[in-house]
Amino acid sequence: MFIEDIKNDFYNVLQGNRVLLLVHYDVDAICTCKILQSLFKCDNVSYTLVPVGGIAELKQAYEENNEEVKYVVLVNCGGTIDLVDILQPEEDVVFFVLDAHKPTDVCNVYSDGQVRLVYKDSEENIPNFDDIFKDDDEDEENEESESGREGLEAMVERRRERRAWEERRNTLMFNYTQFSYYGKPSACIALELAWRVSRCGWGCVWAASVACAAQAALHTRTPAAALLDAHHLHTHTPAEHSRTGARVTLEKDVCLPLYRRWSLEAALCHSPAIAPALRLHTLAGHARLRQLLADTGIPLQQARQAFRSMDVELRRSLLPALEAAAPRHKLPPPTHTTFLLQRLHSPTLAAMDVVYAIMGLIEHETLPKAEGFQHALAALDTESGENESRRLGCLSAQRALEAVAKLVHATLSARLLHLAGPFSYFIVQEGTPEARVVKGPLWLGVAARWCGAATQGARAVVASASIDDANCLLLGIPPRYQHEPRNLFGAAFEQAATKCGASVSLDHVDSSIITLPLAQRAQFLDALTALLA
């Protein structure tokens, strides 16, 4: 069931009760969690926060923590699965689901109060209740009560009707579940809640801005939808100034990741938005990069040193110069409108940089996921000065982007991006230093999108990396992902797995990411090719 009033039906219900907060490992979920935490802190709602990575972890976390807990809030997990069936909760436990993953499971939608979905997305075409659920007992009773010729005819008629209904139901359900996609970021919904309860500070707005930047950086939403999602961030600016003097502004910025901490050349080489168009894996790629820098009028020496030590004039002219030079090199627009955190006596912080820092923290090379999660929460703080967690995250993100770039260049120049039917696929070579960094779904997704963009983005890309000795991760990126992020691979993976009999684990919340045994990967890819051809 959907909640009508986010304040009275969701937040006020939680007040005065213990809450179990289960948060998925992704940027949007962490931002949402930050906002909810600040609300809970204001109202003294005692909570337990457990990060969860997949459906099995969700189940385990619920079982460990369900004593005396009557209210569970799930952030970016659990919406796409039948919660009541999987968690087997007590009658009086209520689940509030704040999940950007779509499509939502119909059992959650039509649950009578135990599962409550906090936000109703108007883009979702949820089938009507009568079209997909029908009471079986009723029919059988009727069948027995009638007899004779007329009864028989009526029965045949009913059966025919029923078959037609079932057929219709299957088509409806197929249409509803064939694509997996993302809805409005949960952080925007949480911000709306904070606004409704008049506790919307700059910290909350910043967290929501980072979530909006994340959907732009990870291409989870169409550009038009992303623009509409960010709407509330302009309107919900808090009146009061924060103690630290931090405020969020919307400005035009170069879309280079972490360039404020890097050198300009390095940021250009490792930008998932621009680097693929420069085709740096080819011999001419670096010449093209130097040509671009020459066109912008920035000497190589300046471009190679840290951005913050660059000539002030050059720094100032970077934006217009790059904008003017980009069309000549057939590059995508190098600027975008993004959120910046302006702080007193501290360098400006771009929302996109924090997105990459958080990604770097939750998929750190050495740090365990759960510890990275704690650092990621700290990286979202808005206080002035340097933040240890954020620094760690930025360093890790830089390393990861370097690894992604290296991986993609190696894959493309060695022609390891194989064509298979309607999609291309590549496998991260084991044993390379990059494979140690690019092993999680986030960075592997960045790499796959990079490959897609470098090959004009007209084909879907499937990427695979091994997690440990026996298992590997497989994920799919839809064709033209910048414009239509709906992902067909969720359903395709499921069907391919049943066809080839591979023991695939569909544990990830995002259905376009799966894990399967290494030995069965080739077989699975063959089945997938046959299925999609």
Place this chain on the structure above:
Amino acid sequence: MFAEKVIELLKEAERNPVTIDPFNDDKIRQILEEMHSLFRMNMNDANATMENKTLWTTVQVRHSALERNKRCLLAYLYSRMSKIKTLRWEFGAILPPDVRELLSDDEYQWFSKYSMNLASYMRSLGQDIGYNGIDLTENLKPPKSLFIEVLCMADYGKLELEDGDVILLKKNSRHFLPTSECQTLIRQGILKQIT
């Protein structure tokens, strides 16, 4: 000069307004001796010169010196007493031995009496509403918030809260708990406060 010693004593005590000094036994004895001698001299003069009024001024000066000594000694004792009172709130009923050495025997006796009075008062608090006593020394300043955010640093297992809720403390889970429940666990290093 009269009353010079007592000023020295007060100045010494004044130098250390926050912490308590060792009880200056020696100096106090000297001051008392001075007072005794003043008193004796006054007695002699007063008896000898019932008629002769020329010595009266001397007697009066000595007497005011005597009274000044007395006032200053009392001030010294009083300031020490209030310091001892704060000791009770800071250290609790049992003083650490190094602090104990700084007090004189009488002062220590006063301390234990004060401590007992306070304890019985605290025990009597809130009996009408079913509590058996409130520890007033626990929160000397009102806490900023009743709840604090803590991060679990180790697998601890289950923790039962005062209100009967049971929570599982597992590594890297975050909790928002009543401050009073977490203090000991924070000290043990199982929880870490997040500011």
